[in-house]
Amino acid sequence: MIPRIKPLNFLSLQRKILVGGVLAVLLSARVRLSSQESSYYIKVPSLMSETEDLSCLLKTFDPLVANTVTCGSLCEGHEMCFGFCLVGSNSTEIRLDSNTKSLFLSEHRCALYSTSISLSWKGSKVVEGKCYSRWAHPRDxxxxxxxxxxxxxxxxxxxxxxxxxxxxxxxxxxxxxxxxxxxxxxxxxxxxxxxxxxxxxxxxxxxxxxxxxxxxxxxxxxxxxxxxxxxxxxxxxxxxxxxxxxxxxxxxxxxxxxxxxxxxxxxxxxxxxxxxxxxxxxxxx
Structure with missing residues (x-):
């Protein structure tokens, strides 16, 4: 099992996010997620290849609200994080390889990776979900x-x-x-x-x-x-x-x-x- 690691300094942000049931995000403008060249993160197919082990999975977090902004903010705070995957409402499988065990990330988690991914890499379907790279650049x-x-x-x-x-x-x-x-x-x-x-x-x-x-x-x-x-x-x-x-x-x-x-x-x-x-x-x- 991948341990559930609670971000120690993130609780105050979680309380600010939920205001009367409305998502209110007050984070730095550096955390931008789109396909525009001014973006800080670019959406990519995946952040693992089918031949990789889990050495590039840095940490997983299950914040109160897991979205692209909270996951991106967590990645910003980790020196070796170059991308993250936002795990959706359905469980997501990460295969160690094609013949052995499987691991699962439970719903609503942020998975941080040290992987550098460019837009030329086609990716694999090892991680199903929304993955974003802070290395990729559309005008590279x-x-x-x-x-x-x-x-x-x-x-x-x-x-x-x-x-x-x-x-x-x-x-x-x-x-x-x-x-x-x-x-x-x-x-x-x-x-x-x-x-x-x-x-x-x-x-x-x-x-x-x-x-x-x-x-x-x-x-x-x-x-x-x-x-x-x-x-x-x-x-x-x-x-x-x-x-x-x-x-x-x-x-x-x-x-x-x-x-x-x-x-x-x-x-x-x-x-x-x-x-x-x-x-x-x-x-x-």
């Missing part, structure tokens, strides 16, 4: 891109960084691109056409965040394998180690190009679990 240029890189193994290809799904937290196995441990390790996205690029957003594997330093991002017009001297500079990370699993690098001015490169300037691995490439006039949340 990487949704239709292809990728190459100096991967150290065919088990960790460049395409994994834009496959639209990342979940694993406890092992290095999973859908991440891993480069060779070398100076100028690189990853390159082909956007298929010319676009104005303003920023990139990267989801990192938790135990490799220290690798993401002295990283340079460029935009170019011609494909290249490792030599991006003809590309224009977009942004760069500092030489200091980072601890966050999400890094955003923004340009001072957008650049127009078809190819976007990410390259290390020191000898190191380049590990990218999910990459978003965002055009100009887009708000990075």
């Amino acid at each position: 240029l990487a949704l239709k891109a292809t990728a190459t890189g100096n991967s150290y193994s065919t088990d960790y290809p460049a395409s994994y960084a834009i496959d639209g799904y990342y979940c694993k937290q406890t092992t290095q196995e999973g859908t991440c691109f891993w480069s060779e441990n070398a100076k100028n390790s690189w990853w390159l996205a082909d956007l298929g056409d010319f676009h104005p690029v303003s920023s990139i957003r990267v989801r990192l594997y938790r135990s490799t965040t220290s690798y993401f330093r002295d990283i340079e991002v460029k935009v170019g017009n011609r494909s290249s394998e490792g030599d991006f001297s003809s590309f224009e500079f977009l942004a760069r990370s500092s030489g200091e180690e980072v601890s966050s699993v999400v890094i955003t690098l923004k340009a001072k001015n957008p650049l127009v190009g078809r190819f976007v490169s990410i390259q290390t300037l020191v000898s190191n691995f380049l590990v990218l679990c999910e990459v978003q490439i965002l055009p100009a006039t887009v708000t990075v949340h």
